Amino acid sequence: MIIVLDTNVLVAGLLSPFGTCGEIVRMVSGGMLTLCLDARIITEYAEVLARPKFRFDQEKVAALLDQIEACGIAVAPAPLADPLPDPDDEPFLEVAIAGGAECLVTGNHAHFPPSLCQGVIVLSPAKFIEFYRNRQRM
Template sequence: MRIVLDTNVLISGILNPHGAPGSILNAVLNEEVTVLVDDRILSEYRDVLLRPKFRFPEDYVESVLEFLECGLPPITAGPTSAAISDSDDIPFYEVAIAGGADYLVTGNDKHFPAGQLIVSPRTFLEILRRPT
């Protein structure tokens, strides 16, 4: 399964490994899902993870980013015509569309167009854990 992780889900998963976002990161580590990224998303991940309030060492941040990059090469995404209220969220939607993501997992679904692609961390876990 291919997903795009909004930055808020990545950060929440690292800070709280026992919550829904943390369980999603475990699924990524266990190769149950593949995270789609592009250079813009990796740059945002890096910028946010390196904020002083999180106190993550730079080598830890680089390890996280390298792991996320190892699944697939970065996606080349074109512009979207979708109405997205927060311009910082546009790359996530564009990569989800261009990369054929099954889901874009975010804690801020109000910023994205309504549809089946956009899901909360809890909803994604329910989908992931459904029997096949």
């Protein structure tokens, strides 16, 4: 399944590896999910994960980002026709649309009005896990 992963989910997954977000990060690392991305998303991941407040092992972060880039699908998205409430979220939706991602997984569900999502399903981490498991049962 191809998805776009908002930075907040990646951070939460690394902070709580046994929680819902951690499960999603493990699914990405294990190849069960393929991330759709572009340079803006990788840059944001790297910048946020480098923040001292998180105290992440930067060698492990670099390895994870290398894996995400190597296994992900890079796209060159077009700008959205209409802006999102938070312009910082626009790259994630642009990439999801351009890459044909089935879902955009985010902790900021309200930042993505359905009328602007062009068929991309925007789900919280918990709802995504439920969606994924239901899909696997089919």
